[in-house]
Each structure stands twice: as C-alpha cells, then as structure tokens.
Amino acid sequence: MSDDSVRQTLLEAKQQQCNRRCADCGKEKPEWASTNLGVFLCLNCAGVHRSFGTGVSKVKSLNLDKWSMDLAKNMLKIGNQKANIYWEKNLPHDYLRPTWESQTDMGDFIRMKYIEKRWTEKNPCSKSLTETVKDELPTFDLLSLS
Secondary structure: OOHHHHHHHHHHHHHOHHHOEOOOOOOEOOOEEEOOOOEEEOHHHHHHHHHHOOOOOOEEEOOOOOOOHHHHHHHHHOHHHHHHHHHOOOOOOOOOOOOOOOOOOHHHHHHHHHOOOOOOOOOOOOOOHHHHHOOOOOOOOHHHHO
16 A cells, blocks of 8 residues: 555545544644544644553654554544544533633543543443444454553
8 A cells, every 4th residue: 555545545534524623622723643542633632642651542643654544544434523422422512621722621621531431421331432333443442442
C-alpha cells in the first residue's frame, strides 16, 4: 500500500463533517488523532490523551507520523461522531462542556470521558463501541480499555 493511498484515506476521514473539530473540546481543524479510540483531536487534547499512556489512547500526528492503511481505515470508519455517541451516551444534555479558555479543567473532562467512562452506557449487557462496529473494524482495540 502506498503512502499516497494511506494519506488519501486519512484525508478523506479528516474531511468528514464530524471530524472537522476536536472530539473533546470542539476546536476546529484537529491535527492529531487517537488511533485506537478513532477520534480526531487538537494539540491540547492530544497532550492529555498522550498523558494516559498507550494502554488508553494511542496518539499520532495526522501530518508528522507514519500511518498504516489499517489505522487510516479505522479513523474513516469510526470518527468523532460514532466515538462520541459511545463515550458521551449519558452526558446530560444541559452539561456545560469545558473549553481550554474556561476555568473548568478540560483535562478532567477528558479523564472522566475515557478513563472513568462516566458517560458510557452503564448496562453491562449493552454493546461496547467495539462490538457495535466490530465487523467493520478489524484492528480497533477499544476492548483493551476495560
């Protein structure tokens, strides 16, 4: 697989409407991604994800790092919308999302979202994101978070 086709797949994923903003803070034009979570991130949120370690979030630059076609396809198949439907399923509709400019700690929000899994489905019989899209995602490893 050529680097050009990998870049093209990644560009296609990045250009989807739902991926034009950071999955966590909403900043425009994210240039980073968590490859195992399938989300596009801004530099600041990517830094928080990186602090979790690769057992939680595997962060790559969209421009600086080398990507495999499998990872690029995962980004195309998951993306911010599907991921946030899973990670924020029970986020209250009136929840005031923090921003990097607000007094609320954005890092705490991201930790609650991915490590505490505060807003995911609490029913143990419900499908995880991996189970929901497993037929489409041969290399997606969200199950390693459990």
